[in-house]
Amino acid sequence: MSSPASDSASTSPSTTYPSTTTAPTEAGVAGALEAVLSDQQAGWLADARARVSAAPTQVGAVFPAVRRSCGAGLLPSPDATLSGWTVDDAARALLLVDVARAGLPPDDLAREVQDLYRYGDAAERRAVLRALPLLDAVLGDRALPVVTDALRTNDTRIVGAAVGPYAASHLDADAFRQAVLKCVFVGVPLASFSGLSERADAELARMLADFAHERIAAGREVPADIWLVLDRFPEAVETAGLREELSSPVPERRAAAQRALAGHDAAVAQEG
Amino acid sequence: MRIFDPHIHMTSRTTDDYEAMYAAGVRALVEPAFWLGQPRSNVGSFVDYFDSLLGWEPFRAAQFGIEHFCTIGLNPKEANDPRCVEVLDLLPRFxxxxxxxAVGELGYDSMTKEEDEAFSRQLELALEHDLPVLVHTPHRDKAAGTRRTLDVIKEAGVPAERVIIDHLNEMTVAMVRDAGCWAAFSVYPDTKMDEHRMVRILQEHGLERMLVNSAADWGRSDPLKTLKTGRAMLEAGFSDDDVDRVLWLNPVEFYAQSGRLTLEDESIETGASATFQGSSVLRGARDN
Structure with missing residues (x-):
């Protein structure tokens, strides 16, 4: 174990982890939506928001109809915190902001969020996950069960939406490392993983280097984005014995090691 | 040949099937909620199943370039089990x-009082939610069951053009067409209907409001029966446009009545992170 401090911190469920990752803002979401909704769509959303503001428990009835009423395309926005968001994600996030603002006690808000996720289809679940940073001030870590459920799926849309700023702030050290490994495993790009540069540690590097070694031993590809972490912990690469694989008697293993370490060189060149 | 399979139970099928279906031209399908072979014993079993039809299965299909839609309903067989009937209260949410x-598969299995009640209640739900209906006809006493089905639909006030009556054969096709409903045929390896009988029915009754499906599930069945029927049509002298009408345009026309048939949906992400080789379906199956 590399970091006793963070490990002991992880036993406290209410810990918030330091992260410089920027989170989406309500103004950013609303602005991006305004630019893309037709008058009819904007009218529907205004009505829905008024309805939810007046009676927050109505959100469950409104939530499934968002996509049909506002659209489902990618949300065009120069705002990097909204990268990959769709129009329905954004509209649903604003409805959740309204629920949070309607004065529900935090535990009731958490239950509403969990119900929307529990009874949501894949698109609704993705929207709930993406909206969590906007609710963080009220929710604290109360929505963590939603994130951990999402991280148990193999649906890359759900996993990718789960590893945003909220997860970066609230997952404990073990869960954070497992989330990174899960992304590598199912093919969610690490470039979109919030808080990775702040929270990556030597233990995560060891796990990723072992994963790379297992892939090389099988003659398989190693995703290049693991070098986002491994480059900062070169001792993990040495300890895992990746370089020794370059002289393996098995040709497939030698070739896989060459390809994997070439990914490393490319990443270094890109940084340089 | 582009193919829309309007009735197939992919939950029971393998990724080999998805690959073969894509290669055959299948680009979209509808998976009706139905019986799983092993009877369910509680409502939670349905909830997980419906969640899967709305979450994991469309994701799995998307990895293979196929758009997945579904119908939701309490099937007639399990409508007879009091432990399952409470799922009717949860249907509006789904x-x-x-x-x-669509709402479905509904209809009759043994034509019991319980089946009658579940059928009528779900026809009301279809009207409330402005959704079309997919009706299963019984395997036993099919003609009588089909006649009773058409009566119940008429009484409920569901417009005939918004209803599919499925698993038809030579004995039941005429009454369904006379009623104005869509006529669907499940082409099976050796039971309900085969592709050559199917061609004869199309020659006799025309192509309008006709649907061909594989209804492939956990039993002996073939997810490529749509393709094989298309080939049999061509061999019998039907044109490419005729085949396209039956295997693509007709199912699109029917299900588009839901207002929710978003083909080439942008929400299905099949980008670089989810290609065949990189897919978590393939990798997950191998590594988990």
């Missing part, structure tokens, strides 16, 4: 979802 393009 009928509100985007990828649900």
């Amino acid at each position: 009928l509100a979802k985007d990828r649900v393009v």
